Amino acid sequence: MxxxxxxxxxxxxxxxxxxxxxxxxxSGAKVLMIEKRQEIGSPVRCGEGMSKDWLQEVGIVPGKWxxxxxxxxxxxxxxxxxxxINEKHAGNEVGYVVExxxxxxxxAIDAANAGVDIWLKTxxxxxxxxxxxxxxxKAKRFGEPLEIRAKVTVGADGFESQVGRxxxxxxxxxxxxxxxxxxxxxxxxDSDVRYCDFYLGSCAPGGYVWIFPKAEGLxxxxxxxxxxxxKSPADAKSYLDRWIEKHPGYAKGKKIxxxxxxxxISAPMKQTVTxxxxxxxxxxxxxxxxxxxxxxxxxxxxxxxGEVSARAVAAGDASKEVLAEYDRGWxxxxxxxxxxxxxxxxxLCSLSDExxxxxxxxxxxxxxxxxxxxxxxxxxxxxxxxVTREFEAFL
Amino acid sequence: MPPSKRSLHIESSGxxxxxxxxxxxICPLNCIYLDETRITFDENVCTRCEICVKACPxxxxxxx
Ligand SMILES: Cc1cc2nc3c(=O)[nH]c(=O)nc-3n(C[C@H](O)[C@H](O)[C@H](O)COP(=O)(O)OP(=O)(O)OC[C@H]3O[C@@H](n4cnc5c(N)ncnc54)[C@H](O)[C@@H]3O)c2cc1C
Ligand code: SF4
Ligand code: SF4
Numbered sequence: 001m002x003x004x005x006x007x008x009x010x011x012x013x014x015x016x017x018x019x020x021x022x023x024x025x026x027s028g029a030k031v032l033m034i035e036k037r038q039e040i041g042s043p044v045r046c047g048e049g050m051s052k053d054w055l056q057e058v059g060i061v062p063g064k065w066x067x068x069x070x071x072x073x074x075x076x077x078x079x080x081x082x083x084x085i086n087e088k089h090a091g092n093e094v095g096y097v098v099e100x101x102x103x104x105x106x107x108a109i110d111a112a113n114a115g116v117d118i119w120l121k122t123x124x125x126x127x128x129x130x131x132x133x134x135x136x137x138k139a140k141r142f143g144e145p146l147e148i149r150a151k152v153t154v155g156a157d158g159f160e161s162q163v164g165r166x167x168x169x170x171x172x173x174x175x176x177x178x179x180x181x182x183x184x185x186x187x188x189x190d191s192d193v194r195y196c197d198f199y200l201g202s203c204a205p206g207g208y209v210w211i212f213p214k215a216e217g218l219x220x221x222x223x224x225x226x227x228x229x230x231k232s233p234a235d236a237k238s239y240l241d242r243w244i245e246k247h248p249g250y251a252k253g254k255k256i257x258x259x260x261x262x263x264x265i266s267a268p269m270k271q272t273v274t275x276x277x278x279x280x281x282x283x284x285x286x287x288x289x290x291x292x293x294x295x296x297x298x299x300x301x302x303x304x305x306g307e308v309s310a311r312a313v314a315a316g317d318a319s320k321e322v323l324a325e326y327d328r329g330w331x332x333x334x335x336x337x338x339x340x341x342x343x344x345x346x347x348l349c350s351l352s353d354e355x356x357x358x359x360x361x362x363x364x365x366x367x368x369x370x371x372x373x374x375x376x377x378x379x380x381x382x383x384x385x386x387v388t389r390e391f392e393a394f395l
Numbered sequence: 396m397p398p399s400k401r402s403l404h405i406e407s408s409g410x411x412x413x414x415x416x417x418x419x420x421i422c423p424l425n426c427i428y429l430d431e432t433r434i435t436f437d438e439n440v441c442t443r444c445e446i447c448v449k450a451c452p453x454x455x456x457x458x459x
Binding site: 036037038043045123158159160161162165172173175178180181182225227230232233234236237258259260261262264 | 413414415416417419420421423425428429430431446448449450451452453454456457
């Protein structure tokens with residue numbers, strides 16, 4: 001069997017993988033990134049909404065992959081009272097609606113320009129270990145088995161991640177830790193290019209319905225439903241179809257595309273590194289459990305992962321103690337927010353439609369300095385103190 | 396019939412499955428594998444726990 005050697009091996013060419021690969025190469029390592037698909041970025045499994053304040057931090061230059069720049073978000077309660085949040089208030093939660101396949105390809109191009117080697121149609125099929133240390137993966141390239149040996153192996157294989165489990169990191173999710181998602185791209189709908197819309201409550205148990213505008217009359221219309229709240233097979237589809245039926249501005253539209261997928265809504269993982277190995281992006285369950293967004297965290301963590309991997313290679317030591325710098329790095333950057341948003345999501349999942357209505361009603365017309373869980377609760381407290389009693393931990 | 400004897404069927408011929416990977420990510424035994432539009436699962440490892448049935452957004456998995 002053929003054996004290939006590299007310094008850093010990245011499994012998966014999504015945003016987290018390309019970012020890791022690019023920064024490892026920029027920091028001096030020899031990097032190979034493998035992707036099981038035949039096309040990077042496609043098929044798209046994404047609502048394509050993302051914030052933009054983090055792009056500069058990780059060295060991404062806005063490009064042709066931007067479809068629209070929204071002004072704000074509108075959050076609808078079950079009785080469809082609307083809370084409008086403009087960009088200034090929302091901080092980093094609104095921004096662009098993008099062409100995900102174009103975005104992912106651009107990040108791969110950036111990685112290639114930094115010196116990364118990229119292999120398509122190459123899947124990791126198992127892990128290689130020596131003395132407990134991960135030393136690479138077993139893989140298949142165009143169907144041919146081979147071994148890829150690396151000083152540092154990075155699992156960037158997304159929600160489906162198997163590499164992490166093979167390496168012994170506990171990425172398993174409980175039913176309550178995941179939303180099952182379905183999305184149609186719809187044309188001839190009454191979406192508004194200025195806003196990303198979110199519909200909360202029993203229309204999407206443990207999740208929400210989203211409308212992310214792609215162009216005038218064209219939008220991604222999707223839903224996430226907490227798996228523990230699924231009663232019968234295909235609930236995600238049934239809920240979404242029902243929502244569309246009830247909204248004439250969407251019921252008249254035509255579907256031109258359909259995608260699905262899983263989104264983790266779990267608390268942050270306790271461990272993301274082991275000897276010779278680290279996990280990044282969705283594979284490390286870095287999705288924001290409140291918003292379901294994972295692009296930004298994956299990229300931010302990817303940059304840190306790449307830099308730390310290259311340093312470990314240069315030092316000739318990729319033990320978990322050395323790679324722990326990555327673990328500390330991403331935690332310092334966004335773990336607290338992940339954790340707070342996880343707590344907030346746990347609460348939100350338990351609210352009745354009536355309470356949702358009260359929350360949104362209380363916020364109507366209130367000018368929030370910045371949209372944080374804390375500020376929202378303070379505002380709700382003024383009008384409905386009984387609603388915020390359950391949330392005292394946040395106040 | 397004991398649960399382990401029931402069979403799990405993934406309608407992955409393209410009639411229902413949209414190859415989204417939701418089942419792959421949640422299977423507690425890591426026994427489903429997705430490669431582009433081909434799904435394989437390890438019959439011998441699967442416990443018929445039905446978790447993947449719930450996780451599938453389009454109802455492409457059935458146990459019977
Ligand atoms: C329906 C839906 C809507 C979403 N909407 C949004 C949104 O609006 N905004 C947002 O920020 N996030 C959203 N997300 C989450 C977002 O898509 C992810 O957080 C993001 O893609 C994570 O990037 P990643 O690089 O970690 O993983 P991925 O983008 O999933 O990339 C992983 C890559 O690894 C490859 N791979 C997997 N296994 C192997 C293997 N064994 N060998 C080789 N390659 C492998 C895969 O083919 C894939 O290309 C959504 C998710 C879903 C499912
Ligand atoms: S029934 Fe359970 S063990 Fe079997 S494939 Fe589905 S999730 Fe995995
Ligand atoms: S969750 Fe359903 S649609 Fe998605 S890959 Fe699995 S069987 Fe196919």
